[in-house]
Amino acid sequence: MNEERYAYRVRQALNLGLNNIPPAASRRLEAARHLALARQKQAEPQMIMTGAGMSSFRTDAYVPYLKQALAVLALLLGMWMSFYWHSIQYITEQEDVDSALLTDDLPPDAFLDNDFFEWLKDDSSEE
Numbered sequence: 005m006n007e008e009r010y011a012y013r014v015r016q017a018l019n020l021g022l023n024n025i026p027p028a029a030s031r032r033l034e035a036a037r038h039l040a041l042a043r044q045k046q047a048e049p050q051m052i053m054t055g056a057g058m059s060s061f062r063t064d065a066y067v068p069y070l071k072q073a074l075a076v077l078a079l080l081l082g083m084w085m086s087f088y089w090h091s092i093q094y095i096t097e098q099e100d101v102d103s104a105l106l107t108d109d110l111p112p113d114a115f116l117d118n119d120f121f122e123w124l125k126d127d128s129s130e131e
Protein backbone atom coordinates (compact mmCIF):
# COMPACT_ATOMS: atom_id res chain seq x y z
CA MET A 5 0.00 0.00 0.00
CA ASN A 6 2.91 2.33 0.72
CA GLU A 7 4.26 1.86 -2.83
CA GLU A 8 0.88 2.77 -4.31
CA ARG A 9 0.78 5.98 -2.26
CA TYR A 10 4.34 6.82 -3.35
CA ALA A 11 3.48 6.19 -7.02
CA TYR A 12 0.38 8.37 -6.67
CA ARG A 13 2.45 11.25 -5.23
CA VAL A 14 5.09 10.95 -7.97
CA ARG A 15 2.38 10.99 -10.63
CA GLN A 16 0.78 14.07 -9.09
CA ALA A 17 4.13 15.89 -8.95
CA LEU A 18 4.83 15.05 -12.58
CA ASN A 19 1.37 16.19 -13.63
CA LEU A 20 1.81 19.51 -11.81
CA GLY A 21 5.19 20.09 -13.47
CA LEU A 22 3.79 19.27 -16.91
CA ASN A 23 2.68 22.86 -17.50
CA ASN A 24 6.21 24.21 -16.82
CA ILE A 25 7.89 22.20 -19.61
CA PRO A 26 8.86 24.31 -22.66
CA PRO A 27 7.09 23.32 -25.92
CA ALA A 28 10.34 22.22 -27.61
CA ALA A 29 11.21 19.88 -24.75
CA SER A 30 7.64 18.56 -24.76
CA ARG A 31 7.93 17.68 -28.46
CA ARG A 32 11.28 15.95 -27.89
CA LEU A 33 9.82 13.97 -24.98
CA GLU A 34 6.85 12.93 -27.12
CA ALA A 35 9.14 11.82 -29.95
CA ALA A 36 11.30 9.85 -27.51
CA ARG A 37 8.19 8.21 -26.08
CA HIS A 38 6.97 7.15 -29.53
CA LEU A 39 10.44 5.81 -30.38
CA ALA A 40 10.57 3.83 -27.14
CA LEU A 41 7.11 2.38 -27.76
CA ALA A 42 8.10 1.40 -31.31
CA ARG A 43 11.21 -0.40 -30.07
CA GLN A 44 9.41 -2.12 -27.23
CA LYS A 45 9.17 -5.84 -27.76
CA GLN A 46 6.11 -7.83 -26.89
CA ALA A 47 6.49 -10.07 -23.87
CA GLU A 48 7.37 -13.59 -24.97
CA PRO A 49 7.74 -16.73 -22.92
CA GLN A 50 11.30 -17.07 -21.73
CA MET A 51 13.10 -20.33 -21.23
CA ILE A 52 14.75 -20.58 -17.82
CA MET A 53 16.80 -23.34 -16.34
CA THR A 54 15.41 -24.90 -13.20
CA GLY A 55 17.39 -26.48 -10.41
CA ALA A 56 16.94 -30.00 -11.79
CA GLY A 57 18.38 -29.02 -15.15
CA MET A 58 15.00 -28.99 -16.87
CA SER A 59 13.70 -25.99 -18.77
CA SER A 60 10.29 -24.42 -18.29
CA PHE A 61 8.29 -21.48 -19.59
CA ARG A 62 7.93 -18.46 -17.37
CA THR A 63 5.09 -16.08 -18.13
CA ASP A 64 2.54 -14.44 -15.92
CA ALA A 65 -0.06 -14.62 -18.69
CA TYR A 66 -0.67 -18.34 -18.09
CA VAL A 67 -1.16 -18.07 -14.31
CA PRO A 68 -4.98 -17.59 -14.37
CA TYR A 69 -5.36 -20.48 -16.80
CA LEU A 70 -3.11 -22.62 -14.65
CA LYS A 71 -5.27 -21.93 -11.61
CA GLN A 72 -8.41 -22.80 -13.57
CA ALA A 73 -6.84 -25.98 -14.90
CA LEU A 74 -5.77 -27.02 -11.41
CA ALA A 75 -9.28 -26.34 -10.09
CA VAL A 76 -10.83 -28.48 -12.83
CA LEU A 77 -8.24 -31.19 -12.21
CA ALA A 78 -9.02 -31.16 -8.47
CA LEU A 79 -12.74 -31.39 -9.22
CA LEU A 80 -12.24 -34.33 -11.57
CA LEU A 81 -10.00 -36.06 -9.06
CA GLY A 82 -12.64 -35.62 -6.35
CA MET A 83 -15.35 -36.99 -8.63
CA TRP A 84 -13.20 -39.99 -9.53
CA MET A 85 -12.41 -40.69 -5.87
CA SER A 86 -16.11 -40.51 -5.00
CA PHE A 87 -17.03 -42.88 -7.84
CA TYR A 88 -14.27 -45.28 -6.84
CA TRP A 89 -15.31 -45.25 -3.17
CA HIS A 90 -18.97 -45.89 -4.03
CA SER A 91 -18.07 -48.70 -6.41
CA ILE A 92 -15.94 -50.34 -3.71
CA GLN A 93 -18.90 -50.12 -1.30
CA TYR A 94 -21.25 -51.61 -3.91
CA ILE A 95 -18.88 -54.50 -4.59
CA THR A 96 -18.52 -55.15 -0.87
CA GLU A 97 -22.29 -55.28 -0.47
CA GLN A 98 -22.61 -57.64 -3.42
CA GLU A 99 -19.93 -59.88 -1.96
CA ASP A 100 -21.90 -60.17 1.27
CA VAL A 101 -25.06 -61.10 -0.62
CA ASP A 102 -23.23 -63.59 -2.84
CA SER A 103 -21.51 -65.26 0.10
CA ALA A 104 -24.84 -65.53 1.96
CA LEU A 105 -26.46 -67.12 -1.08
CA LEU A 106 -23.58 -69.53 -1.62
CA THR A 107 -23.55 -70.70 2.00
CA ASP A 108 -27.32 -71.25 2.01
CA ASP A 109 -28.78 -74.74 1.69
CA LEU A 110 -30.94 -73.88 -1.31
CA PRO A 111 -29.83 -75.32 -4.65
CA PRO A 112 -29.11 -72.80 -7.44
CA ASP A 113 -32.12 -74.08 -9.42
CA ALA A 114 -34.42 -72.73 -6.71
CA PHE A 115 -33.41 -69.19 -7.63
CA LEU A 116 -34.56 -69.77 -11.21
CA ASP A 117 -38.07 -70.73 -10.11
CA ASN A 118 -40.66 -67.94 -10.57
CA ASP A 119 -42.59 -69.04 -7.48
CA PHE A 120 -39.48 -68.44 -5.41
CA PHE A 121 -39.35 -64.80 -6.55
CA GLU A 122 -43.03 -64.37 -5.68
CA TRP A 123 -42.33 -65.83 -2.25
CA LEU A 124 -39.44 -63.37 -1.77
CA LYS A 125 -41.67 -60.42 -2.73
CA ASP A 126 -44.42 -61.53 -0.35
CA ASP A 127 -41.93 -62.20 2.43
CA SER A 128 -40.20 -58.82 2.07
CA SER A 129 -43.50 -56.89 2.05
CA GLU A 130 -44.45 -58.23 5.49
CA GLU A 131 -41.41 -56.58 7.14
